[in-house]
Amino acid sequence: MILETGTHLQRQPNLAHLESKAFYHIDTYPGSDRLGGSRVERFLFAFAAILQQSNYGVLLDLYARSSARCGRCAVSCQVFQASQEARDVPCYRSNLLLDVYKRYFTMGGQLRGRLFGNGFLHEGGVDEMAELFYRCTACRRCHIECPLGIDHGLIAHLGRYILSEAGIAPKGLVVSVREQLEGKTGNTSAIPLPALLDNLEFLEEELVDSSGIQAKFPVDVQGAEYIFFPAVSDYLMEADTLMGIAAVCASAGVSWTIGSQYFDGINYGLFYNDWVLERIIQKLVGEAQRLQVQKILIGECGHAARSARQYVPTFAGDQQLPVVSVLELTEALVRQGKVKLDPNAISERVTYHDPCNIARSGWLLEPPRRLVRSIAPNFVEMRPFGKENYCCGGGGGLVSLDETHEFRMQVAGKLKAEQIQASEAEIVVTPCANCKKQLRELVSYYHLPVQVVGVHDLVLRALRL
Amino acid sequence: MDLWLALAKGVFLRFVLAVTILGLLRHVALSLAALWVAIRRAPAQSLDLRQIFGETLAWLFPIRRLHRNRFGYSLASFLFHVGVLFTSLFLVNHIDILRDQFGIGWYAIPKGILDLLAVVTIIAGSSLLLFRIYASSSRQLSQLSDYGLLVLILGIFWSGFLAGRPGNPIPYAWLMLFHTLSGAALLLVIPYSKIAHCVLFPLIRLGSAVGWRLAPLAGGKVVQRLHGPEGRQI
Ligand code: HEM
Ligand code: HEM
Numbered sequence: 240m241i242l243e244t245g246t247h248l249q250r251q252p253n254l255a256h257l258e259s260k261a262f263y264h265i266d267t268y269p270g271s272d273r274l275g276g277s278r279v280e281r282f283l284f285a286f287a288a289i290l291q292q293s294n295y296g297v298l299l300d301l302y303a304r305s306s307a308r309c310g311r312c313a314v315s316c317q318v319f320q321a322s323q324e325a326r327d328v329p330c331y332r333s334n335l336l337l338d339v340y341k342r343y344f345t346m347g348g349q350l351r352g353r354l355f356g357n358g359f360l361h362e363g364g365v366d367e368m369a370e371l372f373y374r375c376t377a378c379r380r381c382h383i384e385c386p387l388g389i390d391h392g393l394i395a396h397l398g399r400y401i402l403s404e405a406g407i408a409p410k411g412l413v414v415s416v417r418e419q420l421e422g423k424t425g426n427t428s429a430i431p432l433p434a435l436l437d438n439l440e441f442l443e444e445e446l447v448d449s450s451g452i453q454a455k456f457p458v459d460v461q462g463a464e465y466i467f468f469p470a471v472s473d474y475l476m477e478a479d480t481l482m483g484i485a486a487v488c489a490s491a492g493v494s495w496t497i498g499s500q501y502f503d504g505i506n507y508g509l510f511y512n513d514w515v516l517e518r519i520i521q522k523l524v525g526e527a528q529r530l531q532v533q534k535i536l537i538g539e540c541g542h543a544a545r546s547a548r549q550y551v552p553t554f555a556g557d558q559q560l561p562v563v564s565v566l567e568l569t570e571a572l573v574r575q576g577k578v579k580l581d582p583n584a585i586s587e588r589v590t591y592h593d594p595c596n597i598a599r600s601g602w603l604l605e606p607p608r609r610l611v612r613s614i615a616p617n618f619v620e621m622r623p624f625g626k627e628n629y630c631c632g633g634g635g636g637l638v639s640l641d642e643t644h645e646f647r648m649q650v651a652g653k654l655k656a657e658q659i660q661a662s663e664a665e666i667v668v669t670p671c672a673n674c675k676k677q678l679r680e681l682v683s684y685y686h687l688p689v690q691v692v693g694v695h696d697l698v699l700r701a702l703r704l
Numbered sequence: 705m706d707l708w709l710a711l712a713k714g715v716f717l718r719f720v721l722a723v724t725i726l727g728l729l730r731h732v733a734l735s736l737a738a739l740w741v742a743i744r745r746a747p748a749q750s751l752d753l754r755q756i757f758g759e760t761l762a763w764l765f766p767i768r769r770l771h772r773n774r775f776g777y778s779l780a781s782f783l784f785h786v787g788v789l790f791t792s793l794f795l796v797n798h799i800d801i802l803r804d805q806f807g808i809g810w811y812a813i814p815k816g817i818l819d820l821l822a823v824v825t826i827i828a829g830s831s832l833l834l835f836r837i838y839a840s841s842s843r844q845l846s847q848l849s850d851y852g853l854l855v856l857i858l859g860i861f862w863s864g865f866l867a868g869r870p871g872n873p874i875p876y877a878w879l880m881l882f883h884t885l886s887g888a889a890l891l892l893v894i895p896y897s898k899i900a901h902c903v904l905f906p907l908i909r910l911g912s913a914v915g916w917r918l919a920p921l922a923g924g925k926v927v928q929r930l931h932g933p934e935g936r937q938i
Contacts, residue, residue, distance in 0.1 A: 270936050288929040292922040294745055297738035298915035301908050304731060305901035308850055309781065310842040314773045325844035334845070347896065384773050386763045387901060388909030393916060404926060417938045514923025515938065552748040554920055559748075 262370045263640045266413040271406025278365045278405060283343060285404035290344060293513070295397050299340045302389055306330065306337060312381035312391060317629050318374060321653040329381040329391035332371045335364065336398045369407050372398040373643075376651055377510065377635030378595040383627060395635070399511040411640040412507045416515055419503060420522075426471045426503035435502065438474050446482045450699060454482075454489035459530060460496035465563070466527045467497050468504030468547070469538025470672035477672065480539050483695025486702055487569050491577040495536060501526035504543035505672075509596075510636035516546060520554040523547060527560055535562045539670035539693045541594030544603070564597070566670055566694060570606035573613065584701030585615035590664035592621070592655075592678065593628040594671035601626050607670055607694050614701035615666075621658040629654045631669075633677025648684045652677060656685045670694045709877065712884040713801055720888045727895025728903045735907050739914055746917035751910075760909045780831040787825025788857065791818050791864070815868070822865045829858045849897055853890075860886045 274281040290296045312329040313319045319327040326332070341348035342358040352358050372395045379392035402408065415427035424431050430438075439456040446452050457463070473481055488495050501522050508516025527535055535551065537544045548562045572578040591611055597603040604625050612618050623629070632652025637643050655678070659667055667678055667689055678691045743751070762769065770778040792798060796812040803809040833854045836842045863883035866872045872879075894900065901908075927935050 268937055270931060274930060284930060285926075288926045292919065292925040292929065294742040294917055294919050294922075295915060297735065297742050298911045300738065301735055301904055301911040305898055305904045305908060307898050307901060308842075308845050308847070309777070310839065310845050311773050311778070313841045319841070323841075325841045328841050328845055331841075331845050382912070386766060386769075387905065388760065388763070388912055390912035390915065393912060397915075404930060413938065421938055512923070513918050514927055516918070517920070517923045549749070549916070550918065552750075553746055553918055555748075556920070 262373055262646070263642050264410040265369075265407055266410040267406040268408075268413070274405065277362065278407065279360050279362060281405035282365050282401060283339075283360065286339065286343070286401045289397075289401055289404065298393065299337065299344075299397075302333070302394070303337045303341050303345065305387060306334065306389060307387060308334065309386070311384050311386065315381045315384040317378075317380070317632070317654040318376065318651050321650045326367075326371055327374060329375070330385075330389070332375060332398075333389065333391045333394040335368050335371065336394055336401075339364070365402075365405075365407070368398055369402055372402065373409065373635070373637065373640075374646070374651075375635060376595075376630045376632060376637055378630030379599045380595070380627065380630065382599070396509075400513055403512045404514075408511050409636065409640050411642075412511055412636050415505070415639065416507050416519075419505070420515070420518055425501060425522075427505045427507070428471045428475060428503075430471060430474060432499055435474060436499075439497070442478060442482055442485070445478065446486060450482075450486065450702070452482075452486045452489065452702070452704065454485040456481075456485055457496045459499050460494070462531050463494045463496040464532065465493065465495040465534050465536035465568075466530055466532040467495050467536045467538065467565075468502065468523060468543065470505050470540040470543055471503035472505070472672055473538060473540075477539075477675070477693060477696075479696040479699060480693035481695075483693070483697075483699035483702075484538065484565055484569075486699055487572060487578055487695065490579075490702060490704060491572045493568070493572070496530060496532065498526040498530055500529060504537050504540055504547070506543055506546040507636055507639075509542050509546040516550060517554045520547065520550050524551060524555045524558050524560065528558055533560070535560050536568060537562060537564050539565060539672065539695060541596035541671035541674065543672075545596035545600075548602070564603060564606075566597075566603055566607045566610070569695070569698060570610050573610065579703040580610075580614050580698065580701040581703050582613060582701075583616060585666070585697055586617065587615070587665040588617045588619060588663060589615040589666045589668055589697070590619050590621050590659070590662040591624070592631060592659075592667055592669035592674055593625060594669060594674050595628065595630050595634050596671075598626060598628055603670075610694055610698060611668055614697060619662050619664060621662050629658060631655050631674040631677040632681065633673055636673075638673045638677045638680075644680070647677060648681060652681045656681045656687065659689060660685070660687055664689060666697075667691050668694055668697055706877070709880055709884065712881065712888065714805065716888065717801070717805060717884075720891045724891045724894050728900065731895060731900055732903050732907070735904060735911070739907065739910060742914045742917065742919075745919040745922075748920075749917045751913055751917075753910075756909050756913050757906075760906055764905070777832070777835050780828040780835070783824055784828040784832060787821050787828060787861075791822055791825065791861075794818070795864075819865070819868065822861055826858060826861050826865070829854055829861065833858070853893075853897060853899065856886060856890055856893075860890060 274284045308330055316329050339360050342352050375395040377392045377395055382390045382392060418429050419427045442456060446454055506516060506519045508519050523535060535547060537547050544564045551562050573580060591608060632647045632655050637647055669675055670693055675691055682689050682691060770782060794813040795818050796815055799809045799812050836846050863879045867876055867879040867883060
């Protein structure tokens, strides 16, 4: 890997005005034009800076030297299977970035470039990457099938990171993150604190009314065992999931709290920018420190759980705290007999959708299944499931980009819809805010007679006090 | 002609093998060093080495995985690799040359078996080539070198195979010259083409896992490098 860019870039007119034609609405941060007039220049400067500071160089070297372009990943990719477009083959997409890497950051590539005068990155190349890295749902299913072990999801992650530092990122993600990190409310759904407190009170009352359960949503309890971070949108959209969690905690006497200064588990950094990822993790850890809690508890959300579990150890410095998913907690409480569930509570035919972010690595396969199986005797698996599941089609942040709706329905989520239909289930349960949103849209788009709920929605129905 | 052949098997071969072996060793050394630096940069995260190397081993002997996906292609690729590795490393004529040139040698698989394997490899390699041309997703994925390497390897196999068949119309010396030169060409490009995967294979999966180990503070440093100490807004 050599780092010397900017010296022989191809000069191109600034085509920034074409950006709006892209697959999603682009947000450009103020000052990105200081990096260079053309997007090619910005892309290469950002790429160079990232290579210099990060761990991606070794990976690109390994991939660039050995990628065999065998095309096996095509078969495992649900986007390619639905679209049948060669540009959706994971390896094709990764090679776009690998070619730029080889051309500009390796000795051989620079030499070849000088000799033959080819291989330059064009504005069209940046456009293609900007589109293709977001046609990937970052589900990493192809990683299982690559015999060489190339992780195309990681390349998509890196590609998006470089693009975002070059000033090309989806507005739907950036606007939320801006509010979360620089806005007044400090969360992606822009919920002001008083509204949150009102909402918690409402949930407590609703819980009494609907299930007769007295449970609190404790706020700012110093020294609690757990501090709770759900996807903040759950406070607006997933009342049952949150009530289920509160009911479990109340019935088992769990010491937990919600932080008033920071209460959002969402981390879109995982989808597009490592700097953002780190800053959000630091906010979680900061709030946990403020309240002197012992552990971080993440709600029903795939990417929130994965980003915290994977990156709190990295970014928390000497303020290390264990990260636990609420699925692990509830399952353990049930196993220890601290929470009792009615084994026949759910009579409908139920299937479980694995959120890629917690399933692909094999982390949370069994705990949620054990919970669901223990209360729903009529449980069926989709095929394939577990580590090899298909993504809902809204992964990698796509579900937050309304303009990708048609793509998510007709292409990325098509196989999932077929799987759900084949399962003949009446309820699809999934512990992820993003998956739930996408699955509900799919179910309505394809007119499937199915209800989409979270794990704790069902637990709430089965809870015996 | 004899002089050419002798040269091709002598000094020239020594040079070629030196390039191949040193080139590959360089890749391994550089990759290991870079992996080490990357792991040190993000020390807090754990690496599941058992899982990583377990998967790597499982793909090294993919017998139980061939059926999972594109069975015909996978089988062809597997047979092709067995053929390339066994004939090049365990053919008595190759070992004789090594003994002659470097004084080292090892067990040779009987030539009858390798004859058969050469035929299997030619069929498998041709299938890989045809598949690449036929399947549109693979075709659009392919670069010139992907075809070139397969053609080169097939050429080596044809010439080696025919050289062992006295009845064939092409003179032995020509076949051998072609075989030796194309064999040498392959050896020369191994470190500089995707075939470097023959030594990098055990490290790629590890590299993928290390890639997810983000370096603390790196994001902020990238922003500072691009925008100076005042940084940028989101
Ligand atoms: C570069 C130096 C090489 C030399 C000097 C060399 C030499 C030879 C010789 C002397 C033969 C025997 C021909 C006969 O039967 O009389 C042979 C056969 C063969 N070689 Fe090579 N070879 C070289 C490289 C390679 C490489 C790199 C490969 C494979 C990738 C290869 C694959 C074969 C095969 C498949 C046969 C025929 C085996 C059979 O049908 O039994 N050779 N080679
Ligand atoms: C132990 C060493 C090696 C391992 C583990 C290995 C592994 C692989 C793997 C996993 C692939 C991806 C294709 C697939 O099977 O699906 C591949 C492709 C390939 N390998 Fe190897 N390989 C090795 C050595 C070699 C050698 C020595 C050569 C040639 C001299 C070679 C030539 C190729 C070629 C040409 C392809 C591309 C096939 C195509 O066009 O589809 N490999 N290898």
